[in-house]
Amino acid sequence: MALSKEELKAAMIEKATKAPKPQLYVKDFYKCDPDTKPRMIKNVANELVKEGELMFWSSGSTTMYARPDRIKNEEARDDAEEHKND
Amino acid sequence: MPKHDTPLLDELEKGPWPSFVSDLKRQAETKPECWDILGQLELSYKDRITHWKHGGIVGVFGYGGGIVGRYSDVPKQFPGVAHFHTVRLAQPSGMYYATNKLRGICDLWEKYGSGMTNMHGSTGDAVLLGTTTENLEPLFYDLTHIENQDLGGSGSNLRTPSCCLGKSRCEWSCYDTQALCHHLTMHYQDEIHRPAFPYKFKFKFSGCPNDCVAAIARSDFAVIGTWKDDIRIDQAAVKGYVNGEFPSNGGAHSDKDWGAFDIQKEVIGLCPTECMWMEGDELKIDNSECTRCMHCINVMPRALRPGVEQGATICVGAKAPILDGAQFATMTIPFLEINADNEFEEVVEQIEKIWDWWMEVGKNRERVGETIQRVGLPTFLKIMEVEPIPQHVKEPRSNPYVFWQDEEVPGGFERDVREFRKRHAQ
Ligand code: SF4
Ligand code: SF4
Helix, strand or coil: CCCCHHHHHHHHHHHHHHCCCCCECHHHHHHHCCCCCHHHHHHHHHHHHHCCCCEEEECCCCEEEECHHHHHHHHHHHHHHHHCCC | CCCCCCHHHHHHHCCCCCCHHHHHHHHHCCCCHHHHHHHHHHHHHHHCCCCEEECECCCCCCCCCCEECEEECCCCCCHHHCECCEEEECCCHHHCCCHHHHHHHHHHHHHHCCCEEEECCCCCCEEEECCCHHHHHHHHHHHHHCCCCCECCCCCCECCCEECCHHHCCCCCCCCHHHHHHHHHHHCHHHHHCCCCCCCECEEEECCCCCCCCHHHHCCEEEEEEECCCCEECHHHHHHHHCCCCCHHHHCCCCCCCCCCCHHHHCHHHCCCCCEEEECCEEEECCCCCCCCCHHHHHCCCCEECCCCEEEEEEECCECCCCCCCECCEEEEEEECCCHHHCCHHHHHHHHHHHHHHHHHCCCCCCHHHHHHHHCHHHHHHHCCCCCCHHHCCCCCCCCCCCCCHHHCCCCCCCCHHHHHHHCCC
16 A cells, blocks of 8 residues: 555655665655655655755756755765865 | 967857857957856867866756756866856747847846857757856746746756747648647646656657657657648649749749759659659649658648648657667657647647656666667557557567567466476476
8 A cells, every 4th residue: 555645755755864875866766655656756756845855956967856964965075075185 | 257368269260150259259248257168168179078067956946957057177267157057948839939028038147147048959948058056046036027937847857848830830730839839838837847757858849740840859759740631732733833833842942943843853753652643734642651751742832731630640759869879759659639629638648658657667867768669669559558550660570589468378378387297297
């Protein structure tokens, strides 16, 4: 049986928090509940963006989803890296 | 911002044609960041590598598309283009703009961006090139509130649908391309603005097989106008062409004297399926063999017209060469009615059949055409509930195996192994 919307949201947040890479494709969320239709998962992912739990991250040609704090950490690390030799 | 020496780019100002280098230099007089575009491009020409990098958290609130993040990888050398994001604007169907709209957009772009535009990008959008992250939200606010102008699609979204000018100006249009394009743009707002798919997905609409928006080469879902019945022939006008009363091709080749019109050489001999002939001074067409290439109609528009039972052919899966080779779309549904009265229900149904399947089966960054290639056309046709016809076959088979489906075999593939072992000892 498909998860309820709240359960699905919780599973998706957990996935985005624990995945090895902070950026996920919408498809990576399908595994959170194989019984929910992909278009529904996409809608829930977008709801999570509206709620601030996820954010969009663009690679230029593909748009991915990520937890905002993980991206902030990654960017801070990149900045530190860039200024190491200043 | 200082000017940079650009000897390599300066070469592109020579010759009689317009030069983007001259345009950029002129623009740099009021938008000094344009000097840095020229500087960075000169460096790229020297290094033979791009100095742009993509990606990041660029966007406007609530939208997961429409802005393409672009950064310089040499920002200290060229601070004017450290951030230089691209903004895509959804173009109107058929690209009809009022001049005051274009002026309004340009004024906003002078205010918030580099002033450089690209009309239009290959997806169809009006493209605004080069602004900073801080300017994105104010620009978006003014675009939507003053100009009533939305952004287009990017990333793994549905890309801004685009169409030919169709019935608004073209007598050959077999359906109202603008109406369908506009309807689907409104219907799929969410898919345009937020990532929905394994990769990008494009709709393009052409009113006839001349395919002026190159839908067959550039879109995942190409809707190309066609007709079911016979090409309409006005035999008196055919005679007119033969007697030289009307110029062929609507006079398009009249800049040179190509000699007298020769219907045998220029029309009948060029019909790809050889389905035309003359009987006395009457032109005959075997319409069951006509592949709707439009050639004869293009040459003699007064004499020949598409039939009256009009609709569209749906071709699926074109793409540019980025990951694999370039690929044309495959003809999937030979004829589909295009009906505005039921809000194009038939078209929507086909689109969603593809999406439901591709979203599940497609791999990340795989266009639907590549998914079809991977699983094979027969599987895709089954998903689309289309019976295969000879036109689906690209070449004679070279694979000696025949695959049967469960339902095609008497008794199916179910068997009693114990019963089988009794006769075939292990
Ligand atoms: S695709 Fe056909 S209908 Fe559309 S503008 Fe071109 S010729 Fe006309
Ligand atoms: S449309 Fe093309 S295939 Fe059909 S009759 Fe004319 S030239 Fe031949």
